[in-house]
Structures are given as C-alpha cells and as structure tokens.
Amino acid sequence: MKQDAMPAASRDTELAASIEAMRPALLRLANLQLRNEAWAEDAVSEATLAALQGLHKFTGNSQFKTWVVGILKHKVLDQLRLHAREQQVQSSDDDDQDMDDLVFQPDGHFREMPQEWADPADQLQRRQFFEVLETCMDHLPGKLGRVFLMREWLGLDTEAICQEIGIAPTNLWVMLHRARMRLRECLQLNWFGNLAK
Template identity: 40%
Template sequence: MTKNIAEQRMSEQVLAEHRPVLFRYALLQLRDHELADDAVQETLLAAWQAASNFEGKASLRSWLIGILKHKIADHWRRSVREVVTPELDQIDADNGAVDEDDFFTSNGEWHSGPSAWNDPEAALKQQEFWIIYETCQNNLPPQMAKVFMLRELVGLKADEVCRETGLSTANYWVTMHRARLRLRECLEIRWFNNSKSIKESHHA
C-alpha cells in the first residue's frame, strides 16, 4: 500500500518538476554545466529507484536535495581539485556580526538612504555588472550568503530554506532583510553610483 503511494509521488513527471531547482543548486556548487547536469540525472535516477524509501516525512524536495548533496560530495571526493568553493555547504557559524545599525539610526530612520538608480534593466545586459554582482554577493557573511542563495538563486521556498539551514522563521526574515540591505548598498556604491560618474565624466 505505502509503496504504491510512494511510487505515485515519484513518477517521472513529479521528479522532473524539481529538476530546475536541483540544477541551479548543483550549478552553483560545481560551477560546471555538464557536471551539474550529471549530478541531477544521477539524483533523479537514485530517487526513482529508491522511491519506496521515501517516507514522506520530509518534503520531496528536501529529500531530493539530500541525495543531490551526496552526489556533489562524491564528485568532490573523486575530483583532484583541492580548492572547493565553500558556497552552500560547510558554512554554519557566524550570524553576520553586522546588523541594521549600519543602515539605520537608533530611531529606525535611514542613515543615508537608497537613491534612485538609473536604468537597472540595462545593467542586466552588461558583462561588467555581473562581476560586480558576484563580488557583492561574495561579500555577504557566509551564512547570510547561503540563505540568500538558497532562496533567490536556487529558488527554494522560505520554509525549505529554514529546514536546510536550521534557522527559525524569524531569523530567516531578519537574515533576508540584512542580505537585501547589504546587496543593495553594495550595488549602489560599486555599480549604480559609479556608472553615473563615468557617464558624467564622458560628458565633461
């Protein structure tokens, strides 16, 4: 009986729905299209074969990510590369010593608030913007970066991110808030204010 339910849950179609999320997760870790694709394939195959082991206690996606993590770990074990980018795994300590005081007065008003950005959409088409974006993202404290990436890059839902990171819901909100404040400020300083001054100097 239970096996039947598990198998239903585990139809190819159901599994395939999780492919994009799993792929982004793998890509961010492995930084290689083919390897990421392989890891996802192996994960889906393993999940399909082990369908009867899935007890439905965890969400299907958490279970799949668990398998994917093993596949990625296998890859690193096999790999000769020694430097592993400590992206989504291995980081847990530090809650990011910074807090909103960097951005707000004790009354909760902006220190120096967000100014308007000139044509952000255009930035998305520029190669240089992505270098700045990545720098800003890497400048986040590790735990904060992990939460932000799981939510915004991988595309997990808030409760899934909490499960992955062990954060409470309240801490999750605070972390996302801080991440957005910091990313926003970094992009403003390094890109939007900068490109403005470059344009102005061209006119001069």
C-alpha cells in the same frame, strides 16, 4: 505533481528536465558551501546522478526542488569529508577572496566599467550587471549566502530553509534582510555608484 497524473516514463522525463534546469542553482549552492569549484561540480554531478537514478523514490510529498537539494546536501557533506585533509582553514566567513581572481580592483571598484548606461530595466539584462551581482553574492558571508541562495535562487520556502540550516524563522528573515542590504551596498559601490561618476 501527482504521481498517477501521468505515465511513469513521462513523469521521469519531466523530472529529469527539471533537474537539468536546476543545475546552475545547484552549482551555485554547492560552490557557496564548499568554496571550491571542482568539489562543487563533483557534488552536483553526484547529486544529479543519484536523483536521476532515484526518480522512482520521489513520491511528490514535498517540492521536487527540496528533494533534489536534500540529495545535494548529502553529496556536499560527502565532498567535505573526502577533502577534509585538503581543505584550507579560513579564519572567518568574512575573509575576502584573492582580489586578483575577482572582477574588483583592490580599492573595491569594478575593474571594467559598462560601455553605456541606459534605462535601468534594459541594463538589468546586460551581462556585466549580472557578473557584478554574482561577484557580490560570492562575497556574502557563508551562512548569509547560503540562506539567500536557498530562498532567492532555489525558491525554497521558510520551513525548508529553517530545517536545513537549523534556525528559527525570525532568524531567517533577519539573515535575508542582512544579505539583501549587503548586496545593495555592494551593487551601489561597484555598479550604480561607478555609473554616476
């Protein structure tokens, strides 16, 4: 988007609408990194406010999403510093969350089966499928989850993700492959596998 292509007020209105449209993806990214919904909400609210107040600073030299995610990164770091004493120590990224709070039974099966199974294209639109998909994404280990969301939900390019995470492009592709394979296994076990029974 060129800055001189439209009046400043129209440009700012359009960018503000873009920020609002990005909010769910920003929340998901912040929650994945902070593992605390309240902290994630605070980080996204602060990032949104900072972006809205600083729209005049966006020069258009990068993608708008990249600029907003950069602001969110700093707000996530602020939340981590603010809550450093409260944050619980986790033994590893692969630790499971409390199963009572998830949609899965302790044996790994989905708690509520879908009402019916029809054409897969139609089923993708069903709320239950997306609940399972979101839960599977929440179970991705920290770094795999971060790169997957940055690529698939925020639409960041390889260079931006590698710079943000501090990895080489080949490592990124391996991590994305692993994330997709874990999602596939999770969906097979907890969605498609249950439908075949």
